Amino acid sequence: MKKNLKxxxxxxxxxxxxxxxxxxxxxxxxxxxxAKSIALKDAGYAQADVLWLSAYPDYxxxxxxxxxxxxxxxxxxxxFEYSYEVSVxxxxxxxxxxxxxxxxxxxxxxxxxxxxxxxSQASPAAADADVGPEAAxxxxxxxFGLNYSEVEFIKAVRERDDGRYVYDIxxxxxxxxxxxxxxxxxxxRVIDADKDxxxxxxxxxELFFExxxxxLFSR
Numbered sequence: 711m712k713k714n715l716k717x718x719x720x721x722x723x724x725x726x727x728x729x730x731x732x733x734x735x736x737x738x739x740x741x742x743x744x745a746k747s748i749a750l751k752d753a754g755y756a757q758a759d760v761l762w763l764s765a766y767p768d769y770x771x772x773x774x775x776x777x778x779x780x781x782x783x784x785x786x787x788x789x790f791e792y793s794y795e796v797s798v799x800x801x802x803x804x805x806x807x808x809x810x811x812x813x814x815x816x817x818x819x820x821x822x823x824x825x826x827x828x829x830s831q832a833s834p835a836a837a838d839a840d841v842g843p844e845a846a847x848x849x850x851x852x853x854f855g856l857n858y859s860e861v862e863f864i865k866a867v868r869e870r871d872d873g874r875y876v877y878d879i880x881x882x883x884x885x886x887x888x889x890x891x892x893x894x895x896x897x898x899r900v901i902d903a904d905k906d907x908x909x910x911x912x913x914x915x916e917l918f919f920e921x922x923x924x925x926l927f928s929r
Contacts, residue, residue, distance in 0.1 A: 739770050739798040742767065745776035749794035752802055755782060759785045768867050774798050777869065802850045846877035846893040853900040854889050866894060882921065
């Protein structure tokens with residue numbers, strides 16, 4: 711019994727430390743608009759130079775950052791995709807540039823261009839359909855046969871996976887289980903679904919803190 715209590719105390723203390731560190735990061739949160747500016751400045755572009763721009767909050771081991779993506783048209787009609795991870799304090803964690811042969815996705819922020827560029831950019835800007843985060847969350851909840859009003863979301867983040875865009879969604883109901891799945895952004899179909907049942911006090915504690923972080927840091 712004493713051994714279990716010590717283990718419980720150590721777990722709570724560790725989670726509390728992570729929570730306090732996350733609070734300090736939250737206080738310095740640059741926000742998604744500033745994260746976009748930081749990425750654009752690093753790449754050497756103004757917002758008016760890009761075709762499509764988006765920033766989504768994401769988490770690695772409970773630590774928040776912003777996934778920033780934008781596209782720049784190449785002279786031959788193809789596109790360069792810029793991908794950045796910007797920490798909440800404004801530091802660039804990772805960056806990547808890829809030459810893309812397909813059209814720019816929808817769902818981000820389309821940027822106005824001069825009239826002489828409008829024709830060439832009309833098709834890329836009207837690319838793949840996106841059901842949006844709310845529809846994706848409802849599809850995820852319905853897939854598991856639950857009531858939308860009875861669940862609480864941990865995350866719903868749009869990201870690219872194997873060349874397609876998906877919503878990475880996690881939620882729970884009454885701390886009894888964590889539900890997770892990917893929802894295709896193009897049509898709302900649920901893929902890679904999983905249900906992780908809370909089997910003891912430590913599982914419930916972990917789920918509690920995940921929800922707490924989500925409440926504090928979601929924007």
